[in-house]
Amino acid sequence: MTPLAGQPILTAGEMRATEAAAIDRGATVDSLMARAGHAVAAVVLRLASGSPVLVLCGPGNNGGDGYVVAAALAAAGLAVRVAATGAPMSDAAKNARAGWTGPVETLADVAPAPILVDALFGTGLSRALDSTASAALGRCVAAARLSIAVDLPSGVATDDGVLFGMVPAFDLTLTLGAAKPSHLLQPAASRCGQVRILDIGIAAESSVETLARPGLPPPGPQAHKYSRGMVAIVGGAMPGAAALAAEAALRSGAGYVLLLAEGGAQAPHAIVRRPFSPEALNDKRIGALVIGPGLGRDAEAEARLDHALGAPCPLVIDGDALHLLDDRRLALVRDRDAAVIMTPHSGEFDALFGAGTGSKIDRARAAADRAGATIVFKGADTVIAAPQGPVRLAGAGNPWLSTAGTGDVLAGAIGAVLAGQPEAPFEAACAGVWLHAEAARRIGAAFIADDLARALTAARASL
């Protein structure tokens, strides 16, 4: 069982292509299904601790996996029952069904069991479950002590996080061969519970991966404050937000943080504060400039943004600065020599790039291509995309992050990493997102943005 971090994410079509390639190399659907079913059964056997198991089987190969699971668990001595939507449709599922010698119940009034294995539908689901299957699944999941989905919870689309209808929340999803987008994209991800990848002997590869722990080294023996990266934060109408970004940058490992803002709080004292001046942006030691947190949207904010867009250093554009990015300024972003990272939440994203089509992954990719910038499309399922490049999915964020100022903290964290590696903005964005999530994980619950900024010290120290 492999956890999700740092693993490739494949769509249903990509899984089918990978399966076809494995078959070209000599595998069969039956052999892949046997491997998948036995891998699932091994986990279920361990977790069931002898409790009775109910396996729900659908008409396709997900159902086929279910019959293999049931037969393997019965052979291992567990009390297993099977209920199905009807007869299996695919050849491999028919063969797997033939390997199950027990009775097959109908779904309509199936009695629940302490352990529920959902093998109704996987990557082949194309529409909502019918009411009988949906009701049976909901009832059996609710009554189970432990509910396990094979590949995907039945009722979620594979590629875009969409729910076709009511889908119960599972405790565990055992995905076969590779993670799928809906294991990380909302709302589907919220139905998966823990997600673990089972090896079925296929080589899954993708430019879309789950976010991994970054490889940020500690400062070397020759390090000094400028070599670690100097971050300048451009403040504006709301100095507290820029101060949060500045503190976050400092605690994420920046060697020097310059807050170009008027007024606001004075701590931490390690932040250097000066009133904004356009000349300050020409300091060649600045490794990254962060603009947007607390900038405001007035004429002065627009002027500061234009100065920032004209500055020679890499940029993190967040908050109010995103709001001020009209077509002319987006063209300036695209034409910049130095890197740009943009961090929109969904409202800012829609305003900038339109509602668009496709999954959050597709939309982030298209936006990155259009802006010529790394896009951090924030939310409960943050997606990071580089222009014509890779994509990383951060997975479920800590819901307590839904409080004012946490976005400012993220912008500062990303700025800190970018200042240390201005030639690798995508990796910097990924590392900033990871640090932010790790800080939230460490403090757990009921925190405010100031606590989150402080917790970045421990998150950074953990690397």
Ligand SMILES: NC(=O)C1=CN([C@@H]2O[C@H](COP(=O)(O)OP(=O)(O)OC[C@H]3O[C@@H](n4cnc5c(N)ncnc54)[C@H](OP(=O)(O)O)[C@@H]3O)[C@@H](O)[C@H]2O)[C@@H](O)CC1
């Ligand atoms: N990739 C791999 O390497 C491996 C994949 N494996 C497994 O295969 C799974 C994918 O199998 P799959 O393609 O047969 O799809 P699956 O999800 O079982 O369902 C399709 C069937 O359901 C039907 N159907 C669709 N929606 C429906 C609805 N709402 N209500 C009713 N019917 C509906 C649809 O027919 P349709 O009516 O759409 O023509 C079709 O008959 C995958 O998730 C994994 O578990 C492993 O076995 C081995 C290695």
Ligand SMILES: [K+]
């Ligand atoms: K399933």
